[in-house]
Amino acid sequence: MPNKIISAEAAARLVSDGDTITTSGFVGIGVPEALLKALETRFLDSGTPRDLTLIFAAGQGDGKERGLNRLGHKGLLRRVIGGHWGLIPKVAALAVAGDIEGWNLPQGVISHLFRDIAAGKPGTLTHVGLETFVDPRLQGGRVNDISTEEVVRLMDVGGEKVLFYPTRPIQVALLRGSTADPAGNVTMEREALTIDNLAQAMAVKNSGGVVIVQVERIAARGALSPRDVEIPGALVDAVVVASPEDHMQTYATPYNHAFAGEFRVEGDGAGDMPLTARKIIARRAAFELPVGGIVNLGIGMPEGVAAVASEEKLLDHLTLTAEPGVIGGQPASGLDFGAAINTDAIVAQNQQFDLYDGGGLDLAILGMAEVGADGAVNVSRFGPRLAGAGGFINISQNAQAVVFAGTFTSVGLDVGVEDGVLDIRSEGKVAKFLQQVEQVTFSGARAARLGKPVLYVTERCVFSLTPNGVELIEVAPGMDIERDILGHMGFRPILRDPVEMDARIFRPEPMELRVDLLHLDLADRIALDGAARVLFINFGKLSLRSLREVEMIRRRVEEVCGPLGHRVDVIANYDGARIDPEVEDAYGAMVNALEDRFYGRVTRYSGSAFMRMKLGDVFERGRGAHIFESAEEARSFLGNRTQG
Template identity: 55%
Template structure:
């Protein structure tokens, strides 16, 4: 006869033994099996058992005030914690900081993928995620305190490359959560915002001879669930617990939202417009980095504002926003619903999303920053006496094709005013973010430079860029004085080499026409030909080449102008304020090589940025091309004159300046 697997929460918790390894699901405030956490807490408070558990979890699962895994803080209940986030369970974090429990802070994606390794009976996971951060054994090995001594992260070499090997911890008990269950334990997720790692967690426990407890909100008859709706089959589930509605909220702020669950689609055109404040300035400037037709991840905090700006500027259809929790497309949710999305295209398992991220699928990410130093290192995991944890930050920041860190310049009481398109610091923040050295390295600027990963740091008053020599100040907001408002509030002096003003549109409370920039609608206006002088002028001042398609559009625009000329042309290119994705320099040199071979008689270019000139010269030299990249337009003009006497007679300073 078939066994009915539906039991009470107390009966399920009674199956857990002292010393067991427990994993639980949940993402921030969503999809948390609250009834199971509450039952475990209640049994321990009453009986002092089970005790000395190891808790393994990916993202933080709680409200930071005692719910979720925060319920498991009682002395003796936990002996060890392996987690990506400690901030959602502050009393547990405090126990770790006080050396009362063992603790490891691993990257969220690594823990997520380790469930699969456990399920497959593998000893662990090879990954480059975490190299040269605090996770690297050379910098602490992810241990959060002095009493934690066992190494679960090892540095290894494979074919001459450095890798990290993460040891898998076998799982005895898995808490998962779904919507519906039949008596056989088949679980569906129709009203859940996310599926997370429930399948992999259940398989990991089941294949280790452990138990799987599923919390659901309703019980259905056998045969009611369609096969493709079942996300966790009953062969993996030992116990089903029916939760009361209050213990099965979609998240702590929402009982249920059908749009977040993907059951319906709703209009989003009426999304509330953000006020023009520091947060919106940061989001607006970061939005200029959005790659057209690209895949993007946004972190919590200041980066969340980019979704609202993108909607306001009507660019949402041209980018795909994702969350590490598994949501693809739609409008990303914030607040208690962070991690989910309204009108998502699909929701995949969390470990699959990290496979995509780790493999380089992200075109851009925008993440917050708590601390930053002169080398471009960023700390978000342990600062100000708090053990917060890295979450998915390391996976995402290390593997995205371009990275934007976003946050206010100082913290704690910062007040600004925006008056007539200018920024005024009304009250400076009490705490500095730009320090001589970060307390803990969650993102390695050194490793990013080794891999030529483009990184910028956006604040409400200025923008920095990561260069081979460290942090360089590249943009300053109107109304901000470098000597008064920037340098005195940093522990180090950044490279300052002719920074340009931040785009003035950012500071006006009106649409920025961002869509025109992202789709390169003004490219044709940047290329002009003077037939009388046989000169092609390419004005790339302030233009940003984000992705290869941007370059393709530029090439086609130049080729079209050259074909109309009907002869080889002499070209002058203005690169002042021009920016290019670090990974595209060689492609850009290839475009120049193609144009020189087919359309140019002579060509010269100029840029005031020494960094840009150096990178372009390196890329052109690698292709055997003479660089001809000058600092001033006058030098470019002189070169063109020597190269072609006819061009020397025809060119004028006004023309070069216009270029």
């Protein structure tokens, strides 16, 4: 069998003018740095290869010189189809200036395209991207005016609008693994991710192209276990051994055993976050975490939610994921983003997006740069700055619920907390809540039409998406609505009954959020005054989001009332409570059944007119649902009825 080990310089000579190439990597993980350096050097020395087409899914770079930034030279590239551009400013600058053709497509779609190219399919058919800037009815994913090719088409399939992304042959793959043998079999045991390496290798091999893999070490022929081989030698044409500086595990970490999943560790040792705007936002977002659910945390501001979940001892009750293939554990941040410690599994990126696109995420917590009056979010394009969508479109469009997290304004914002009160020391210069966003990365109109629960969490307030637009629902202590919120918005949100954000968010001590989310306090929330024959139900600030929680409440009421042998009157507090639309019917049916079995007269109260209206809809009005504004009115009603 031939020896496939060659030098990086020889590998670079395998790329020809006009080739379509693809590269592996996610931020700084799995990037074939030595191969990219060799390709750059060859071009700068000889002016060739020229006019390459580059196709990549995830962003691969450090925002400076490394990764795909090495290809950011006029003449080297002719066109680029990529998922995330923010970490490759040199390439993005060429696209924005019109020096190359450029398209920004959803990361997950490109990831799936590799599989479909390998399988010889005509293209990828999906709903991902509808009503965003990728939709041909808007911009078709084009970065500039010279990009005229139609890389995505709108189609009608069975009466449903879908998007079709055509496949195309790829001539060269620049990939990365850990260990190879001379026959080209490649393992990835020291990598933090496996990403799309196998699918890319198959796509290029079945296109008649060349597959080149960078590794850090060579094993003897036949020494590798077939169970460990991620890229079979039959798919590999050349192997390059990289120097350690060009084969770091991430751009921030030379090697971490925990990222490779060699063993579990106690924690990341980072300690508790200081009480900054970042932590305030992360804490409020953490209130939405679904116990037992699958969650995606985006890059940037949402990364803090993992740290808060760790502080609050919630990680064992969640499955955190990241789009390149991490399932379980605690995701890393910064230039380590994409890696994680204590993972349950690391799967291929395209398989992760199968899970995401099919609705497998219970919650996504993502960043936001601009929010429009219709709830649209832009994270991808800001004038000459091209960030790109990455996996944002796949994730936000398909998660069961979404929380967008970010500061209320940006550039120069400085906030502090004194005695549990938020203080705006210096207001940000750039407003983020605008009448209309520059580019639609998330369609608020589509989400509202489909009934998706969406929140927009900032350090000073929280908004909710409604069928009629964005509604202000919570305000931080110390904030004046007109001065601190409405005065810095490009539109006026719906205003009904905004409540104060939970005071614990603005205190330095742990919030004991675990008690809330696990409902460990149901025994205190549902208690009987035996002498008065009154059942007190305190759902103040309770978020009811799942059928499991509905069942827990039913069981607690049965536990209290079942042995009594007589009916009880009920006073229920719904101040600050939230009942998600998905469980309203089940909750109402459950309460009605309990009334039939155990209750006499029932009074409910909430200071929110909207909640009172909602309760009236949830419960059968024919039963005489008595819903008051205060506890005093509720108690008074029971007292008057008793006297009568």
